[in-house]
Amino acid sequence: MSATANDVHPLKSTAIERQSLASAVADKLREKIIRGELHEGEQLRQDAIAAEFQVSRIPVREALRHLEAEGLITIVANRGAVVSALSPEEIGEMFEIRAVLECHVLRQAIPNLTKEDFRKAEEVLRRYEQVVEEDSDISSWGTWNWNFHSTLYAPANRPVLLNLLRTLNNNCDRYTRLHLLFTRDLHRAGRAHRVLLDACKTRQPDVASQELWKHIMEAGEYLRDFIKSRRDKQ
Amino acid sequence: MSATANDVHPLKSTAIERQSLASAVADKLREKIIRGELHEGEQLRQDAIAAEFQVSRIPVREALRHLEAEGLITIVANRGAVVSALSPEEIGEMFEIRAVLECHVLRQAIPNLTKEDFRKAEEVLRRYEQVVEEDSDISSWGTWNWNFHSTLYAPANRPVLLNLLRTLNNNCDRYTRLHLLFTRDLHRAGRAHRVLLDACKTRQPDVASQELWKHIMEAGEYLRDFIKSRRDKQ
DNA sequence: GCGGGGAAAAGTGTATACAAAAAACCTCCC
DNA sequence: GGGAGGTTTTTTGTATACACTTTTCCCCGC
Numbered sequence: 001m002s003a004t005a006n007d008v009h010p011l012k013s014t015a016i017e018r019q020s021l022a023s024a025v026a027d028k029l030r031e032k033i034i035r036g037e038l039h040e041g042e043q044l045r046q047d048a049i050a051a052e053f054q055v056s057r058i059p060v061r062e063a064l065r066h067l068e069a070e071g072l073i074t075i076v077a078n079r080g081a082v083v084s085a086l087s088p089e090e091i092g093e094m095f096e097i098r099a100v101l102e103c104h105v106l107r108q109a110i111p112n113l114t115k116e117d118f119r120k121a122e123e124v125l126r127r128y129e130q131v132v133e134e135d136s137d138i139s140s141w142g143t144w145n146w147n148f149h150s151t152l153y154a155p156a157n158r159p160v161l162l163n164l165l166r167t168l169n170n171n172c173d174r175y176t177r178l179h180l181l182f183t184r185d186l187h188r189a190g191r192a193h194r195v196l197l198d199a200c201k202t203r204q205p206d207v208a209s210q211e212l213w214k215h216i217m218e219a220g221e222y223l224r225d226f227i228k229s230r231r232d233k234q
Numbered sequence: 235m236s237a238t239a240n241d242v243h244p245l246k247s248t249a250i251e252r253q254s255l256a257s258a259v260a261d262k263l264r265e266k267i268i269r270g271e272l273h274e275g276e277q278l279r280q281d282a283i284a285a286e287f288q289v290s291r292i293p294v295r296e297a298l299r300h301l302e303a304e305g306l307i308t309i310v311a312n313r314g315a316v317v318s319a320l321s322p323e324e325i326g327e328m329f330e331i332r333a334v335l336e337c338h339v340l341r342q343a344i345p346n347l348t349k350e351d352f353r354k355a356e357e358v359l360r361r362y363e364q365v366v367e368e369d370s371d372i373s374s375w376g377t378w379n380w381n382f383h384s385t386l387y388a389p390a391n392r393p394v395l396l397n398l399l400r401t402l403n404n405n406c407d408r409y410t411r412l413h414l415l416f417t418r419d420l421h422r423a424g425r426a427h428r429v430l431l432d433a434c435k436t437r438q439p440d441v442a443s444q445e446l447w448k449h450i451m452e453a454g455e456y457l458r459d460f461i462k463s464r465r466d467k468q
Numbered sequence: 469g470c471g472g473g474g475a476a477a478a479g480t481g482t483a484t485a486c487a488a489a490a491a492a493c494c495t496c497c498c
Numbered sequence: 499g500g501g502a503g504g505t506t507t508t509t510t511g512t513a514t515a516c517a518c519t520t521t522t523c524c525c526c527g528c
Contacts, residue, residue: 055482059482291513
């Protein structure tokens with residue numbers, strides 16, 4: 001995806017991962033962007049990146065192409081790459097797409113959820129709340145959030161869709177992070193997660209789906225307006 | 235995309251498009267894959283492509299990276315690229331994702347559809363049926379099919395989603411083409427389009443959405459089984 | 469005949485080098 | 499002062515060259 005795909009495959013943990021430099025650079029850059037170390041609009045100089053990772057510009061360029069297709073950066077011919085600065089409307093759309101797809105996949109997953117899945121979700125949620133409590137490192141928030149959601153989605157058995165959702169979440173999380181930094185409103189999402197998990201446990205697809213829709217769309221709308229007002233000020 | 239994105243932007247027709255070789259090569263290859271000139275599983279040799287377009291391998295490699303992210307090809311380290319051969323399950327999933335998203339976007343679009351939109355949809359549909367009638371060139375079928383659908387979706391005002399859908403359709407169409415080649419059942423889709431358009435004209439989102447869902451999911455399920463049985467034979 | 473091993477060929481991955489475009493700067497003129 | 503225009507610098511785009519990996523194929527031993 002492509003539009004679709006993330007190059008990190010489901011990977012059997014046994015396989016030795018011998019990725020090319022280009023893939024490695026792409027992974028590093030993706031992480032930096034998601035963690036907010038590279039903020040939106042920032043120029044990505046090929047030479048600088050090449051020097052930082054001590055490689056030539058060729059693998060760097062290939063990595064940039066890949067990230068462009070993921071939507072994380074924007075490349076303009078002869079002018080280089082910048083970290084994508086989504087418009088408020090585009091941000092709203094991203095969250096809307098997520099809401100539509102995640103609600104669908106959750107409905108497919110609910111009948112297949114096992115006790116083991118619930119146990120794992122609980123575990124992830126506990127660590128999520130721990131991270132929130134420690135208030136230490138917002139950058140790892142996104143990882144735990146995705147871990148929780150994907151645990152509930154996995155039993156739907158939709159690998160392609162899950163991959164697409166991961167890419168979308170990558171692109172949304174850097175804005176969510178921004179929002180959290182300002183509001184510190186991490187606990188509300190935590191409560192929503194609890195409600196969601198309960199609805200799954202009691203096998204109520206309608207309730208769960210509705211809750212998830214609200215959870216994602218509210219975040220999206222809030223962020224859309226937040227970014228809009230923030231940009232208007234400047 | 236990223237998962238996501240097609241690099242052909244909405245483009246104001248006035249802007250002079252000075253794309254890099256890499257982008258040009260990507261466009262050419264994408265078209266070849268969609269049109270079925272390159273069939274699934276086929277190896278893409280960098281040297282051969284470079285020679286064909288009379289460029290060096292650098293822009294070819296960047297183009298391949300981009301197509302990989304779109305899901306059209308698969309790159310394995312040190313072994314090169316092949317046109318993605320999706321499993322029957324993956325194909326089913328692609329159509330399912332389309333169904334979910336296209337039904338949603340259609341619902342958003344229906345209230346905004348104008349007479350001008352209907353006129354344009356009629357026009358596209360007429361040309362679609364003309365192409366079907368002439369039976370000449372299946373390869374252009376996908377273009378007209380997408381033209382019709384995107385005409386109905388455009389008023390939803392969801393550019394990001396529309397872009398994602400285009401990429402998904404690109405990936406689905408090469409299989410639909412295969413199916414049409416065997417069954418020649420082009421007319422059924424044509425009839426479904428008529429029903430869909432009528433439901434839009436009478437502003438019945440539920441009817442339209444249901445029809446669209448059926449239209450996409452039936453095609454997807456048919457194709458999934460078709461590909462499965464075809465592969466089993468081999 | 470048929471594996472096994474090892475050179476040779478083919479193909480991919482990356483670095484260096486150069487060309488071309490854009491940006492920054494500087495000078496001159498008004 | 500403030501452009502207009504040209505020159506330098508920076509940065510991107512592409513080609514060539516070479517290193518490394520995989521595949522092919524041939525030869526040998528059995």
